[in-house]
Amino acid sequence: MEAAQPALFPVDQLVGPRGPEEVSRVRELAKACSSCRLHETRTHVVFGTGNTLRPRVAFVGEGPGANEDAEGEPFVGRSGQLLDKMIAAMGLKRKDVYICNVVCCRPPDNRRPQPDEVFACRGYLFAQLRAVQPEVIVALGMTATEVLLNKAKKAKSVREKWHNWEGIPLRATFHPAYLLREPTQKKAAWDDLKAVMLKLKIED
Numbered sequence: 729m730e731a732a733q734p735a736l737f738p739v740d741q742l743v744g745p746r747g748p749e750e751v752s753r754v755r756e757l758a759k760a761c762s763s764c765r766l767h768e769t770r771t772h773v774v775f776g777t778g779n780t781l782r783p784r785v786a787f788v789g790e791g792p793g794a795n796e797d798a799e800g801e802p803f804v805g806r807s808g809q810l811l812d813k814m815i816a817a818m819g820l821k822r823k824d825v826y827i828c829n830v831v832c833c834r835p836p837d838n839r840r841p842q843p844d845e846v847f848a849c850r851g852y853l854f855a856q857l858r859a860v861q862p863e864v865i866v867a868l869g870m871t872a873t874e875v876l877l878n879k880a881k882k883a884k885s886v887r888e889k890w891h892n893w894e895g896i897p898l899r900a901t902f903h904p905a906y907l908l909r910e911p912t913q914k915k916a917a918w919d920d921l922k923a924v925m926l927k928l929k930i931e932d
């Protein structure tokens with residue numbers, strides 16, 4: 729007999745409840761999640777943090793690294809330090825924004841999350857975004873962009889234009905880890921963030 733599959737968090741369940749209480753409810757469900765293999769090797773479930781009540785921006789990364797897994801917070805390592813600088817350069821503070829990832833558990837050896845892991849976790853991501861209702865979503869890197877736009881696209885063709893996710897304006901930019909490897913792309917990333925600032929009516 730086949731082993732029973734763990735239940736996935738239902739992607740379509742959420743249309744109504746919004747705000748901090750809903751985020752807490754989903755966080756508790758995520759903390760107990762064993763829907764994919766990543767739960768076997770995680771130290772912490774790394775759930776989203778920040779402003780849960782209509783933040784100016786929700787930044788969506790790929791998945792926790794070693795530091796995030798150890799601390800249970802998204803973007804606390806080197807990529808996080810760069811993301812902090814990006815947020816500050818936009819004239820915002822961490823408390824103004826929401827920060828989360830496509831997958832809540834660390835993929836071993838910092839590999840990209842596999843399609844079934846993304847599929848298992850995307851309900852938590854969607855539920856967080858629906859609950860916090862950011863003014864703008866910024867997808868950091870291709871994993872977040874592909875999941876939120878529901879298609880595989882070339883980095884070149886997704887940047888420099890507005891998309892939308894469930895009616896929320898979405899901009900794609902480079903992942904901070906990529907920018908650490910390719911600092912020459914920082915100028916292009918800054919152009920992406922300036923487009924977000926313009927949308928949010930933040931003075932440059």
Ligand code: URA
Nearest residue numbers: 789790791792802803
């Ligand atoms: N990279 C990510 O995509 N997310 C984190 O939380 C840290 C590094």
